[in-house]
Amino acid sequence: MSKHAIVSQILPFSCVDGPGSRLVIFLQGCNYQCKNCHNPHTISLCDACGDCVEHCPEQALTLMASQDALSYDIALQGAVVKEKSHIVWNSSLCSQCDTCLAVCPKKSTPKTSNYTIEQMLEVISSQRHFIDGITVSGGEASLQLPFVIELFKAIKSSEHLSHLNCMIDTNGSLPPTGWHKLLPFLDGAMVDLKAWQQDTHHYITGRDNHPVFKSIELLAQHHKLYEVRLLHIPGITDYDVEINALATYLQQLPSDTRVKLNAFHHHGVGQVASTWPQCTQADIEALASQLTQRGVSNIALPALYI
Amino acid sequence: MALQDNIVQIVSHPQLSPKQKSNNLALEAENSLPYVAVSEQVNNAMTDGIICDMFEGHAPFKPRYVLPDYAKYLQQGSEYLELAPAEDFDDALNALTILYHHVPSVTNIPVYLGQLDGLLMPFTLGLDNDAIYRKLKRFWILLDRTLPDAFMHVNIGPTDNIICRTILRIDAELQQIAPNLTFMYDPAVTPDDLLLLATTNICQCSKPHIANYPLHAETFDERGFGIVSCYNALPLAGGANTLVRLNLKQVAIKATSIADFFEQTLTHYCQLTYELIEARSAFLHQQSHFFDSFLVKEQLIDESRFAPMFGIYGMAEAVNILQALPTRGLADVGSTNSVNQSGNGYGHELEANELGLRISAALDKIVKSTPVTYGYKGRALLHSQSGISLDKGVTPGVRIPYGTEPDPISHIQALAKHHQYYTAGISDILTIDETVKSNPQAMFQLCKGALSSGFREFTANVANNDLVRVTGYMVKRSDIETFKQCGSRTNTTGLAAEAATNTGILQRQARVIAHEQSPLVYE
Ligand code: SF4
Ligand code: SF4
Numbered sequence: 001m002s003k004h005a006i007v008s009q010i011l012p013f014s015c016v017d018g019p020g021s022r023l024v025i026f027l028q029g030c031n032y033q034c035k036n037c038h039n040p041h042t043i044s045l046c047d048a049c050g051d052c053v054e055h056c057p058e059q060a061l062t063l064m065a066s067q068d069a070l071s072y073d074i075a076l077q078g079a080v081v082k083e084k085s086h087i088v089w090n091s092s093l094c095s096q097c098d099t100c101l102a103v104c105p106k107k108s109t110p111k112t113s114n115y116t117i118e119q120m121l122e123v124i125s126s127q128r129h130f131i132d133g134i135t136v137s138g139g140e141a142s143l144q145l146p147f148v149i150e151l152f153k154a155i156k157s158s159e160h161l162s163h164l165n166c167m168i169d170t171n172g173s174l175p176p177t178g179w180h181k182l183l184p185f186l187d188g189a190m191v192d193l194k195a196w197q198q199d200t201h202h203y204i205t206g207r208d209n210h211p212v213f214k215s216i217e218l219l220a221q222h223h224k225l226y227e228v229r230l231l232h233i234p235g236i237t238d239y240d241v242e243i244n245a246l247a248t249y250l251q252q253l254p255s256d257t258r259v260k261l262n263a264f265h266h267h268g269v270g271q272v273a274s275t276w277p278q279c280t281q282a283d284i285e286a287l288a289s290q291l292t293q294r295g296v297s298n299i300a301l302p303a304l305y306i
Numbered sequence: 307m308a309l310q311d312n313i314v315q316i317v318s319h320p321q322l323s324p325k326q327k328s329n330n331l332a333l334e335a336e337n338s339l340p341y342v343a344v345s346e347q348v349n350n351a352m353t354d355g356i357i358c359d360m361f362e363g364h365a366p367f368k369p370r371y372v373l374p375d376y377a378k379y380l381q382q383g384s385e386y387l388e389l390a391p392a393e394d395f396d397d398a399l400n401a402l403t404i405l406y407h408h409v410p411s412v413t414n415i416p417v418y419l420g421q422l423d424g425l426l427m428p429f430t431l432g433l434d435n436d437a438i439y440r441k442l443k444r445f446w447i448l449l450d451r452t453l454p455d456a457f458m459h460v461n462i463g464p465t466d467n468i469i470c471r472t473i474l475r476i477d478a479e480l481q482q483i484a485p486n487l488t489f490m491y492d493p494a495v496t497p498d499d500l501l502l503l504a505t506t507n508i509c510q511c512s513k514p515h516i517a518n519y520p521l522h523a524e525t526f527d528e529r530g531f532g533i534v535s536c537y538n539a540l541p542l543a544g545g546a547n548t549l550v551r552l553n554l555k556q557v558a559i560k561a562t563s564i565a566d567f568f569e570q571t572l573t574h575y576c577q578l579t580y581e582l583i584e585a586r587s588a589f590l591h592q593q594s595h596f597f598d599s600f601l602v603k604e605q606l607i608d609e610s611r612f613a614p615m616f617g618i619y620g621m622a623e624a625v626n627i628l629q630a631l632p633t634r635g636l637a638d639v640g641s642t643n644s645v646n647q648s649g650n651g652y653g654h655e656l657e658a659n660e661l662g663l664r665i666s667a668a669l670d671k672i673v674k675s676t677p678v679t680y681g682y683k684g685r686a687l688l689h690s691q692s693g694i695s696l697d698k699g700v701t702p703g704v705r706i707p708y709g710t711e712p713d714p715i716s717h718i719q720a721l722a723k724h725h726q727y728y729t730a731g732i733s734d735i736l737t738i739d740e741t742v743k744s745n746p747q748a749m750f751q752l753c754k755g756a757l758s759s760g761f762r763e764f765t766a767n768v769a770n771n772d773l774v775r776v777t778g779y780m781v782k783r784s785d786i787e788t789f790k791q792c793g794s795r796t797n798t799t800g801l802a803a804e805a806a807t808n809t810g811i812l813q814r815q816a817r818v819i820a821h822e823q824s825p826l827v828y829e
Contacts, residue, residue, distance in 0.1 A: 012715040013752065015741045021748035130715045130755030132747065303741035 005147040018167040020132030030140040033206040038268040042139045044108040052100040060093035133165035142174040152185035172212035188226030196242040233264040247294035260300045336363040342585045356556040367594040368410040373532045374606040375543040376420040386600035395429040418534040421461045423469035450482040457535040460485045464492035464519045478507045487514035488533040506746035516764040518757045525729045537733035544611020548586040551617030551691045554624035583614040587680040613682035617691035621704040622652040625662045653706030670727040687730035718756045725762040736766045
């Protein structure tokens, strides 16, 4: 049986998720609990409790009890067939009022779609003249690794899609064994380094950053590290206090790796993070110049500030 | 005395320059004459806003657009202007500057300045890149300051040459609204890095406009074509004698069903459009003596290469109105401007898009089969008209209404098939979010994709650039803001200020689609 992915959104044209013009597939589900997450409803998977159904003003949601409903088991990292109910979201009725997000006890979303590899290839194929490649993002894309591997493999072996480059946007938590399975079909990765110190990283994400460093190094070794991303939250992230260590670390990465600085803003974030200061253009420029002074090159600044 | 009142208003206007006053006075004088003779039916259709002559004037004494054969002129000089053939680069620029002042158009200012790289390349011998840069930069400033009108249009490409590259460089540096610029792209001739240079410019200043060279070239003959004004493709050494446009929205309102639209109303109003075209071009060709000018005598233009443009607009509204016909009562049909606020209807649904395409195909058939007295190969040329400042509640050409556009790729895919029909030009302005500025490669790929899927022309506005397109021409946001207080030395700014108010194009709300690290802002 073909693999499925749970997709929260497909963006047909993006300029910020890798080189050139890209189709971006946002996969649902994340193993981090970032306080600053701008899309908190992409973290948890819907367990089809059905609470949201009656709140939908457009009747775009239905609870289906289905024999062969598909659900996704993160622990097994694969699509499995379970006898359970699922939510069907009718996107053409939906007015994007987001009431369902507000009422969900799991802070999840019913607005996801399942895609088989074939369906996804069809979407990509219809856009192929307009794009340089595709990027899988999230949530955390690597949680649905078997699908991602299968998809990239299919692209690379397809006559009319093989020119597309395949990139992943990741929090870096994937263990080396996982990376090794993906590497043969991967063109590049964009990895978030959410903080320098273990404590800060833990405070922001709820997880350690050892695996992230490991991933960065492994990808660098295999020339697959396209970009390291630093999301600057003044006073919260420790990039500025740890500037020397951070700069030294970044400097020894391959010189073609981009260091992308992103500015934290309040859009969509939860309670705690909305009390944090937003990052201004001046904050970013100060960070950039500190890094430059210490010899870090290939720094990319945000395309815009909100 | 209405006429005298108008004249007093013009001469004592606090913000118009003397030159702008002269132009307006001339138009007043022309319009004090009786309108060229047309039937009662045409008259009514014009009063009802179904057919529109684009305010070209009551008694057309000059063609709407003129595209002189500048290469011939540089080669032979001009007896009338007492000029010898150009011998070097400075000669050529000087000769062109002189001729520009003798090329009329509906705006009284030339709308076509020529395929400048092709024209100037023969004169570059012995000049280094820096000299070319300095000369062209001065020329570019001169054009903007002396012929202040964003309808004025330069063409470059598709070949790779030093003039083409230098113009792109200067245009991005100066970011002037004038001249407007079209870059011709031919995948067989244009190197990728040159197109990338052009698309990088778009990211910075929303210019140039990119034309699908092979597609245009096959529409016209060996003598060539040019892109002029707001993206009109016309025969070189000819032009457009007139442009009459049909408001498809109004035609749809008159229809009782989709079948009635195709069988009755559309054909009826097309006939009236033709009557107006005939009346206006007859006056120009038979009575105005325009074609006795030196431009014709010295063979810089040829009367047989002028065609009327058959323009259409309001496709989006027409489709949405027609689609609503079977299910809705006629009563609320008139107010269906905003059918697709939530992303339904034209531009979004397959069925709506197919109906639109059927309308374009029907128009194409009519235009290709209807003879005109003064036309290119005896025919008018179909044009997707990009709007004028007075349009309210009706979308330019076949475009998707402002603010309801889908993502750029779906946008292109929804409209690509229309482009084959609009031989005299069609511009669908794509609004691309600002994040593209740091990634011109994405614009490059989007442009290539658009052209390979059949787009005749690729036009993009980058959100928040100061230089933007309103309806069809370039304008600076900052100029619009100051226009109301101080007027403008640029003729088109006033039109754009009006269009901006009427279309709401600059008021579009940014919509944020959050993504954890990199928020995307769509207009
Ligand atoms: S966002 Fe859509 S699915 Fe959710 S409640 Fe609103 S209409 Fe229903
Ligand atoms: S989205 Fe939330 S509320 Fe709706 S069914 Fe899924 S888990 Fe329940």
